[in-house]
Amino acid sequence: MNTRPISxxxxxxxxxxxxxxxxxxxxxxSLAACGxxxxxxxxxxxxxxxxxxxxxxKQSTAAISISPKSGATGVDTSGALKVGxxxxxxxxxxxxxxxxxxxxGTITDGGASWTPSTHLAASTKYTVHAVAKDSAxxxxxxxxxxxxxxxxxxxxxxxxxxxxxxxxxxMPFSVxxxxxxxxxxxxxxxxxxxxxxxxxxxxxxxxxxxLDFRPEHYWKAGTKVTVDFDLNGVExxxxxxxxxxxxxxxxxxxxxxxxxxxxxxxxxxxxDGKVVRTIPVTTGKPGYDTxxxxxxISEKLTVTRMNSETVGYGGEYDIKDxxxxxxxxxxxxxxxxxxxxxxxxxxxxxxxxxxxxxxVRGGYDSSTPAAWFFNHSIIxxxxxxKHSDDRTVDPANGLNGWNMSWADWTK
Numbered sequence: 001m002n003t004r005p006i007s008x009x010x011x012x013x014x015x016x017x018x019x020x021x022x023x024x025x026x027x028x029x030s031l032a033a034c035g036x037x038x039x040x041x042x043x044x045x046x047x048x049x050x051x052x053x054x055x056x057x058k059q060s061t062a063a064i065s066i067s068p069k070s071g072a073t074g075v076d077t078s079g080a081l082k083v084g085x086x087x088x089x090x091x092x093x094x095x096x097x098x099x100x101x102x103x104x105g106t107i108t109d110g111g112a113s114w115t116p117s118t119h120l121a122a123s124t125k126y127t128v129h130a131v132a133k134d135s136a137x138x139x140x141x142x143x144x145x146x147x148x149x150x151x152x153x154x155x156x157x158x159x160x161x162x163x164x165x166x167x168x169x170x171m172p173f174s175v176x177x178x179x180x181x182x183x184x185x186x187x188x189x190x191x192x193x194x195x196x197x198x199x200x201x202x203x204x205x206x207x208x209x210x211l212d213f214r215p216e217h218y219w220k221a222g223t224k225v226t227v228d229f230d231l232n233g234v235e236x237x238x239x240x241x242x243x244x245x246x247x248x249x250x251x252x253x254x255x256x257x258x259x260x261x262x263x264x265x266x267x268x269x270x271x272d273g274k275v276v277r278t279i280p281v282t283t284g285k286p287g288y289d290t291x292x293x294x295x296x297i298s299e300k301l302t303v304t305r306m307n308s309e310t311v312g313y314g315g316e317y318d319i320k321d322x323x324x325x326x327x328x329x330x331x332x333x334x335x336x337x338x339x340x341x342x343x344x345x346x347x348x349x350x351x352x353x354x355x356x357x358x359x360v361r362g363g364y365d366s367s368t369p370a371a372w373f374f375n376h377s378i379i380x381x382x383x384x385x386k387h388s389d390d391r392t393v394d395p396a397n398g399l400n401g402w403n404m405s406w407a408d409w410t411k
Contacts, residue, residue: 058138059138060088060132060133060134060136060138060139060140061087061088061134061135061136061138061140062085062086062087062088062089062132062133062134062138062139062140063085063086063087063088063140064083064084064085064088064090064130064131064132064140064141064142065083065084065085065086065142066082066083066128066130066142066144067080067081067082067083067084068080068081068146069144069146070143070144070145070146071145071146072146072147073146073147074147074148074149074150075120075146075147075148075149076148076149077119077120077121077122077148077149077233077234077235077241078119078120078186078233078234078235081095081103081115081116081120081126081128082113082114082115083113083114083115083128083130084112084113084114085111085112085113085130085132087134087135088111088132088133088134088135088140089110089111089112089132089133090107090111090112090113090114090130090131090132091111091131091132091133091139092129092130092131093105093107093114093128093129093130093131094128094129094130095116095126095127095128095129096126096127097121097124097125097126098124098125098126103116103118103120103126104116104117104118105117111132114130118189118190118230119186119190119230119233119234119235120148120233121148121232121233121245122148122149122150122151122232122233122241122243123147123148123149123150123151124147124148124233125145125146125147125148126145126146126147126148127143127144127145128142128143128144128145128146129141129142129143130142130143148233151239151240151241151243152239153239153240153241154240154241154242154243155177155178155179155181155231155236155237155240155241155242155243156177156178156231156242156243156244157175157176157177157178157229157231157242157244158175158176158177158178159173159174159175159176159227159229159248160173160174160298160399161173161250161379161380162248162250163246163247163248163249163250164249164250165250165251165379166250166251166252166253166378167250167251167252167253167378167379167380168252168253168255168256168296168297168377168378168379168380168381168382169218169219169220169221169252169253169255169256169257169380169381169382170218170219170257170294170296170297170380170381170382170399170402171219171250171252171296171379171380171399172212172213172214172296172399172401173191173193173201173212173213173214173225173227173248174210174211174212174213174399175191175210175211175212175229176209176210177209177210177211177236178209179209179236179237179240180207180208180209180237181205181208181209181211181236181237182208182236182237182238183234183235183236183237184205184208184211186234186235186236187211187231187234187236187242188203188205188211190229190230190231190234190242191203191211191213191227191228191229191230191231192227192228192230193213193225193226193227193228194225194226194228195215195223195224195225195226196223196224196226197220197223199215199219199220199223200215200216201213201214201215202214202215202409202410204401204404204409204410206395206396206401207396210396212399212401214401214402214409216406216409218255218257218382218402219252220252221252221253221254221255221272222251222252222253223251223252224249224251224252225249225250225251225252226247226248226249227247227248227249228247229244229245229246229247229248230244230245231243231244231245232244232245252380253378253380254271254272255270255271255272255273256269256270256271256376256377256378256381256382257270257381257382257383257384258270258373258377258381258382258383258384259384259386260281260283260290260355260383260384260385260386261386261387262283262284262289262290262292262349262385262386262387262388262389263387264387265280265281265282265283265345265346265347265348265349266278266279266280266281266346267279267280267281267355267357267373267383269373269376277372279357279369279372279373280345280346280347280357280358280369281345281346281355281356281357282338282341282344282345282346282347282348282349282350282351282355282356283349283351283353283354283355283356283385283388284349284351284352284353284354284388284390285348285349285350285351285352286349286389288313288351288352288353289349289353289388289389289390290333290349290351290353290354290355290385290388290390291329291333291353291385291388291390291391291392291393291397292385292386292387292388292390292391292392292393293384293385293392293393293400293402293403294382294383294384294393294400294402294403295328295329295333295382295383295384295385295393295398295400296328296380296381296382296383296398296399296400296402297326297327297328297335297377297378297379297380297381297382297383298327298328298379298398298399299326299327299379300325300326300327300374300377300378300379301325301326301327302323302324302325302363302374303321303322303323303324303325303363304322304325304336305318305319305320305321305322306318306319306322306325306332306334306336307319308352310332311331311332311352313352316352317352319340321361321362322334322336322337322338323336323337323339323359323360323361323362323363323370323371324336324337324357324359324363324370324371324373324374325337326374326377327398328355328383328398328400329393329397329398329400330397330398331397331398332353332354333353333354333355333393333398334354334355335354335355335357335373335383336354336355336356336357336359336370337356337357337358337359337360337363337368337370337371337374338351338356338357338358338359338370339358339359339360339361341356341358344356345357345358345369355383355385357369357370357373358370359371380399382402
């Protein structure tokens with residue numbers, strides 16, 4: 001009798017366990033059903049390699065490299081920025097500064113590299129976006145950013161003519177630098193000149209602190225000149241960087257060239273090749289002869305003081321009110337009004353090297369030859385002196401590079 005309850009209890013226990021086992025099996029099946037789809041896909045991706053192969057097939061093998069590394073600071077403005085690619089070809093490289101201005105550059109080596117065509121600005125953050133394709137046409141992209149150096153030592157360029165001015169046909173674009181330049185190619189490359197109509201314009205260095213640009217022949221009347229004057233970030237000498245970026249525009253006015261004959265004591269003023277007036281003049285007397293050659297008017301002064309001590313002639317003269325003066329050389333040659341010359345005009349040479357035209361003291365009479373010439377001349381007009389007993393003016397003495405041959409100018 002005691003065994004039945006035990007036996008009954010044992011049977012009941014077995015039935016209970018089978019019930020639990022069925023429920024547990026159902027739960028396992030249910031869980032397998034819930035996770036089976038994801039597990040199967042995961043298994044297909046990770047287990048049999050089909051998913052990774054598909055993903056790999058879509059990924060480009062092109063590997064883009066950008067120098068300098070992203071986040072770099074104190075980056076040099078020249079030579080540091082480079083973009084390259086392995087196992088592919090570059091199709092697009094865009095470099096912009098913080099204002100959105102793009103940096104010009106060229107994809108070279110059959111698409112293997114990109115380099116900027118100009119220097120970068122100093123103290124500026126740049127972003128780089130590069131795109132390349134591999135041999136299967138699949139694209140890869142890379143982005144980066146960096147900041148250029150802040151220079152300790154800088155230089156400026158003082159230029160002429162002024163922005164917006166109208167000048168004569170002999171006017172070069174001339175720049176005087178505040179520091180001697182030891183990297184002239186980099187500086188010259190940073191000054192780009194465009195003209196309308198188009199004409200070849202070349203630069204020439206006078207020493208290491210002055211650079212002039214001009215065409216082979218005088219400018220054509222009406223020419224519009226645009227200068228992109230971009231010194232910002234240019235290393236002009238070791239550790240010394242430019243800090244300007246300006247656009248300068250000027251226009252060439254009518255063609256006026258005046259020819260002075262030192263023997264005949266005359267000046268013929270021509271406009272567009274036609275003589276509009278012949279003016280009696282006096283030039284440098286023996287021992288003080290006027291330079292020969294082509295000289296460009298670089299400054300106009302309604303009245304000025306002329307002191308012989310400033311040009312190495314001792315105390316020979318000090319005239320405080322010279323009227324209608326126009327500078328032709330840095331060393332002090334002028335075409336100017338002369339109220340003290342008496343009968344010299346048209347008859348003999350009496351000056352200390354300047355070209356004198358009859359005038360009145362104070363320059364108030366607009367009918368005098370000096371006043372007429374002053375009022376009909378602009379900065380950049382050419383005055384040519386011939387038949388003087390002195391040599392040709394030095395091309396560096398004033399804006400007078402026209403006294404060099406084109407071959408010498410472009411050396």
